[in-house]
Amino acid sequence: MLEELKHSVYRALIALPRSGLVQGTSGNVSGRGGDYVVIKPSGVEYDSLSPDDLVVVDLSGRVIEGVLKPSVDTSAHLHIYRSVPEIGGVVHTHSTYATVYAVLGRSIPVYLTEIADLFGGPIPVSSYVPPGDEEIGKEFAEKACPGRFQALLMRNHGVFTAGKTPKDALTAALIVEHSARIAYLAEDAGNPAVLQEEEVRKLHERYREGYGQRSDEKG
């Protein structure tokens, strides 16, 4: 069941190590199809994963299909889907620069027009929640910047992103890491200027309105 969704979750999953966003077996991706969620199995190497290894659970976490144990973060993913119905994909990584900000307990400021475009504000940071705890999902539903692309730095842990599809959630994870890297380097080199709130709002609105025509292109 859910073959198409399994493939889109799988494509987002294998992009994580290729993009340098994960090490070892860390990180996970899920996608929602109606009342079901397709999610990465726990502790499996990315190299040996196939779409058939993905686990199908219902929104309460009951395994519907798959022989492997679902990701340790499944309850957090499920909480996000139950709380924010428009979300269709979730990505979690410990990507380096985003995690630096998570460790510092600092949001990623809007130094870049790209953050304004996609997220419409700084990337916020959560309170501390132990890994694997469902409370992560609650923090995300309450604190992530809302919209087509959503993101929240998890204090002392990593980053969760979400979107309408697993591909959108992956895009958000890539842009958060890129922005965190630029922010870190810019802060190290001098005093970067934060974009004015009014300008951030305008850019975000323009991006949202133009998204259909401009596809994934980012100016």
Ligand SMILES: [Zn+2]
């Ligand atoms: Zn984690």
